[in-house]
Amino acid sequence: MDLLDTTREAFRLLFSGDPTLWGIVWVSIKVSVLALILAGPLAVAVGFVLAHVAFPGRRLLVILVQAFQSFPTVVVGLLLYLLLSRQGPLGALHLLFTQPAMILGQMVIAFPVLAAYTLTAVQGADPRAHETAASLGAGRPRAAMTTLWEVRFGVMAAVFMGFGRIISEIGCSLMVGGNIAGLTRNIPTAIALETSKGEFAQGVALGIVLIVLALAVNVTLAAVQGQGGMRRAWQP
Amino acid sequence: MAAVIEVTALARSWGGRPVLRIPQLVLDAGSSYVLSGDNGAGKSTLLRILAGLQPAQVERFAFEGNLLQLDRLPAPVRRQIGFVHQHPYMFSSSALTNVEYGLRVRGIPRNRRERLAHEALAWAGMAELADAPAQRLSGGEQQRVALARVKVLSPRVYLLDEPTANLDADGRRRVIDLIAQLAAADKVVVIACHDLEMINLPGVVRLHLENGRLEP
Numbered sequence: 001m002d003l004l005d006t007t008r009e010a011f012r013l014l015f016s017g018d019p020t021l022w023g024i025v026w027v028s029i030k031v032s033v034l035a036l037i038l039a040g041p042l043a044v045a046v047g048f049v050l051a052h053v054a055f056p057g058r059r060l061l062v063i064l065v066q067a068f069q070s071f072p073t074v075v076v077g078l079l080l081y082l083l084l085s086r087q088g089p090l091g092a093l094h095l096l097f098t099q100p101a102m103i104l105g106q107m108v109i110a111f112p113v114l115a116a117y118t119l120t121a122v123q124g125a126d127p128r129a130h131e132t133a134a135s136l137g138a139g140r141p142r143a144a145m146t147t148l149w150e151v152r153f154g155v156m157a158a159v160f161m162g163f164g165r166i167i168s169e170i171g172c173s174l175m176v177g178g179n180i181a182g183l184t185r186n187i188p189t190a191i192a193l194e195t196s197k198g199e200f201a202q203g204v205a206l207g208i209v210l211i212v213l214a215l216a217v218n219v220t221l222a223a224v225q226g227q228g229g230m231r232r233a234w235q236p
Numbered sequence: 237m238a239a240v241i242e243v244t245a246l247a248r249s250w251g252g253r254p255v256l257r258i259p260q261l262v263l264d265a266g267s268s269y270v271l272s273g274d275n276g277a278g279k280s281t282l283l284r285i286l287a288g289l290q291p292a293q294v295e296r297f298a299f300e301g302n303l304l305q306l307d308r309l310p311a312p313v314r315r316q317i318g319f320v321h322q323h324p325y326m327f328s329s330s331a332l333t334n335v336e337y338g339l340r341v342r343g344i345p346r347n348r349r350e351r352l353a354h355e356a357l358a359w360a361g362m363a364e365l366a367d368a369p370a371q372r373l374s375g376g377e378q379q380r381v382a383l384a385r386v387k388v389l390s391p392r393v394y395l396l397d398e399p400t401a402n403l404d405a406d407g408r409r410r411v412i413d414l415i416a417q418l419a420a421a422d423k424v425v426v427i428a429c430h431d432l433e434m435i436n437l438p439g440v441v442r443l444h445l446e447n448g449r450l451e452p
Contacts, residue, residue, distance in 0.1 A: 128325035131289050135319040136338035136385065139311065146337075150328055 121154025
């Protein structure tokens with residue numbers, strides 16, 4: 001099958017609503033979105049605290065969070081595999097080769113990205129925002145939420161960057177998900193599998209979905225940041 | 237006159253160098269104070285310390301006669317102290333929502349909150365700009381929104397940091413008129429500035445800071 005035929009077949013699979021293909025897409029989106037929802041609040045809180053609160057060891061934590069953004073996903077997968085395997089300390093949970101294991105892995109991968117981008121956003125916030133909230137009677141949590149709202153475009157960028165990192169990662173999903181059809185097979189693991197079997201059409205179709213997702217995330221991010229940055233003259 | 241704030245032995249250092257050293261400061265109800273002094277004399281620092289925004293060493297701090305830790309003021313006391321920055325920060329919302337902020341924090345129901353905020357904006361001469369994005373208002377308009385935002389909460393103490401700095405003549409005039417209206421029998425108004433017109437307002441007590449010390 002040449003490239004043209006492969007692409008034609010890929011589009012046929014996409015537009016015919018092929019249940020296997022769209023099932024794989026659904027697993028990818030479900031796992032990544034749930035990982036973001038579960039890791040997001042704590043990661044954003046950690047990013048805020050690191051940017052805003054002085055305490056011993058803060059600088060070391062900032063360096064660690066920033067360094068862990070580029071931690072190899074396959075190593076995250078390996079460590080989780082050791083924890084979740086039958087002989088591992090969390091083996092009794094029987095999570096290995098399940099979607100919750102993939103979600104857990106993607107939470108670990110997304111966490112430093114979310115925290116680091118939130119940290120940068122809060123560091124860029126006007127310090128008067130928090131002071132104003134506090135002087136108007138807001139307690140610490142409320143003043144923190146107000147500051148995060150003031151830098152919401154930066155926090156949204158953190159979420160999009162986190163999504164971009166986990167939707168396309170393969171190492172961890174393969175290690176702890178096991179690429180089980182209809183259960184833990186997501187876009188990256190399916191592309192790798194289909195290609196290794198010589199079945200290029202589904203791989204190309206899934207690749208197209210992944211590219212569209214990545215582009216959509218970046219276009220949305222650019223639009224959101226543009227909205228936050230543009231200052232048009234206000235007319236009464 | 238009853239003292240609202242009493243501070244004894246307040247000191248603040250920066251990089252080992254003392255920037256404020258005040259043996260005693262008493263702020264009475266019904267009084268307005270102008271805190272004058274050169275740039276760097278410590279005016280803003282003193283206001284920020286009293287607002288609980290900056291730490292300092294304080295031997296004794298009393299609010300309405302109650303001895304308290306200045307860096308750990310209970311919320312009800314903290315909410316009695318209103319502070320306005322030299323360049324007030326406007327939240328990225330309308331002028332009305334900015335004025336509503338402190339009321340929302342206090343759990344005031346929406347209808348009452350909106351009515352009070354509209355009244356405060358009308359007091360500041362900003363009724364027509366209630367729905368304008370606050371961050372796009374001029375410096376003078378933002379200062380007036382900030383005054384409305386703090387007045388609507390009716391705190392016992394107003395701490396205003398250089399409220400007329402960088403304003404044009406008209407903006408200055410309007411802000412001074414509003415500040416003059418803040419003074420009341422049970423209130424304390426402290427204004428850090430070197431605006432002669434403000435310093436010479438009738439009934440205002442002048443406190444002069446020189447190298448971090450209050451001069452008579």
